[in-house]
Amino acid sequence: MSSLFRLLALPVLLSASLAGAAEPLLLQPAQIKALGIETMLVGSSADGRAGTLPARVLVPNEQMRIVTAPVGGMIESLSVAPGTSVRRGQVVARLASPQALELQRDVLQSSSQSALMQQNLKRDEQLFSEGLIAESRLQATRAAAGQAAAQASERQQGLAMAGVTPGKLGGPLALSSPIDGIVLEQGVQLGQRVDGSALIYRIAKLSPLWLEIQAPLAVASGLREGMAVKIAGSEVSGKLIAVGRAVDPASQTVLLRAVVGKGAETLIPGQVIEVEVASPNGTQQRLPAAALIREQGKTLVFVQTASSDKGSTFTERPVRVLSQGGDTVTVDGVTANERVAVKGLSGLKAMLTGVGK
Numbered sequence: 001m002s003s004l005f006r007l008l009a010l011p012v013l014l015s016a017s018l019a020g021a022a023e024p025l026l027l028q029p030a031q032i033k034a035l036g037i038e039t040m041l042v043g044s045s046a047d048g049r050a051g052t053l054p055a056r057v058l059v060p061n062e063q064m065r066i067v068t069a070p071v072g073g074m075i076e077s078l079s080v081a082p083g084t085s086v087r088r089g090q091v092v093a094r095l096a097s098p099q100a101l102e103l104q105r106d107v108l109q110s111s112s113q114s115a116l117m118q119q120n121l122k123r124d125e126q127l128f129s130e131g132l133i134a135e136s137r138l139q140a141t142r143a144a145a146g147q148a149a150a151q152a153s154e155r156q157q158g159l160a161m162a163g164v165t166p167g168k169l170g171g172p173l174a175l176s177s178p179i180d181g182i183v184l185e186q187g188v189q190l191g192q193r194v195d196g197s198a199l200i201y202r203i204a205k206l207s208p209l210w211l212e213i214q215a216p217l218a219v220a221s222g223l224r225e226g227m228a229v230k231i232a233g234s235e236v237s238g239k240l241i242a243v244g245r246a247v248d249p250a251s252q253t254v255l256l257r258a259v260v261g262k263g264a265e266t267l268i269p270g271q272v273i274e275v276e277v278a279s280p281n282g283t284q285q286r287l288p289a290a291a292l293i294r295e296q297g298k299t300l301v302f303v304q305t306a307s308s309d310k311g312s313t314f315t316e317r318p319v320r321v322l323s324q325g326g327d328t329v330t331v332d333g334v335t336a337n338e339r340v341a342v343k344g345l346s347g348l349k350a351m352l353t354g355v356g357k
Helices: 003-016 029-035 098-129 135-161 345-352
Strands: 025-027 038-041 053-058 064-068 073-078 091-096 173-176 181-186 199-204 209-216 228-231 237-247 253-260 272-277 284-288 293-295 298-308 311-318 320-325 328-332 339-343
Touching: 025 029, 025 345, 029 311, 073 098, 091 199, 098 135, 209 228, 209 272, 209 320, 228 253, 284 339, 293 345, 298 345, 311 345, 339 345
Parallel strands: none
Antiparallel strands: 025 311, 038 339, 053 209, 053 272, 064 199, 073 091, 091 173, 181 199, 209 253, 228 237, 228 272, 237 253, 284 328, 293 298, 298 311, 298 339, 320 328
8 A cells, every 4th residue: 555545545535434424624734735636715716806797888768868859850850969968948959850741730620620611510510509500510520620620630749749839830859858968879860861760869867777698697696686796806896686587598697787877978889898706705715626526416625624744634624605706706605714625535535425434
């Protein structure tokens, strides 16, 4: 029997009785050297960054509006450009439109026709009260007046939806901003002919903002609404407001949504960033991927719980993986200043799981 085998045999036999209880395992310095076990201090990574998840900055739906061409026409003037602040009701563009003239003409005609039918109705009501006309004629006049009034109301509503000033023929349509905000997008050019519903401007209020985060399923399963979110490399923070219930089949990720209020002015809609999702108990730490082992569906690390001249004690501890990038992972389950094994894990695993029973 070789000296190395004799050195390791006793701990392996001892571990057989401890495997089920996951009790600490004491290794002598010579054993640690023979197994090639090396440890690192948790929280001592060179970059000091926590694990991050990719995210995209979005404007909440209720804070965005669009200015469209209500009817077909030609863009006669554009008063603002992307990045400009606008006020609610401020005229941002003017549209010259023959179709608008037609709408104005139709409204004037229908209004005149309705007024005439109302006069006829009053006359026939008077004649009927004096017994000069039959009731059937009064009913026909009343029906015609009601139909004319309904048509006039319909065309008035169509004119209002088009943004055309009633009772005034000619002149371009003034298109105004529906909210206070920032112009994000300009969809047309001066002199361009457009159809109805063509995008003229996209306007949004930029505080607060949303962050749409892509998280691995294993990470998302442990997250809850209200947990803190911090943008990597800055002091801007927010909180989770939604955790998706569907998994993207291609990337196997879950969509998270966070809201950022204070500091939102430093973000730009459409910007791609990285975020850190805080662990609920503050034990989120970054480790080398080599520090993890998987045993019976669990992810474990070996924590060095004691050390002296006589040796070091190691204990297996389950952790939850929050994110992974490259050769590093972010886990929940260890705290800063603890020591975990990063090399020689196969020997530790053999001892602690009772290989050779």
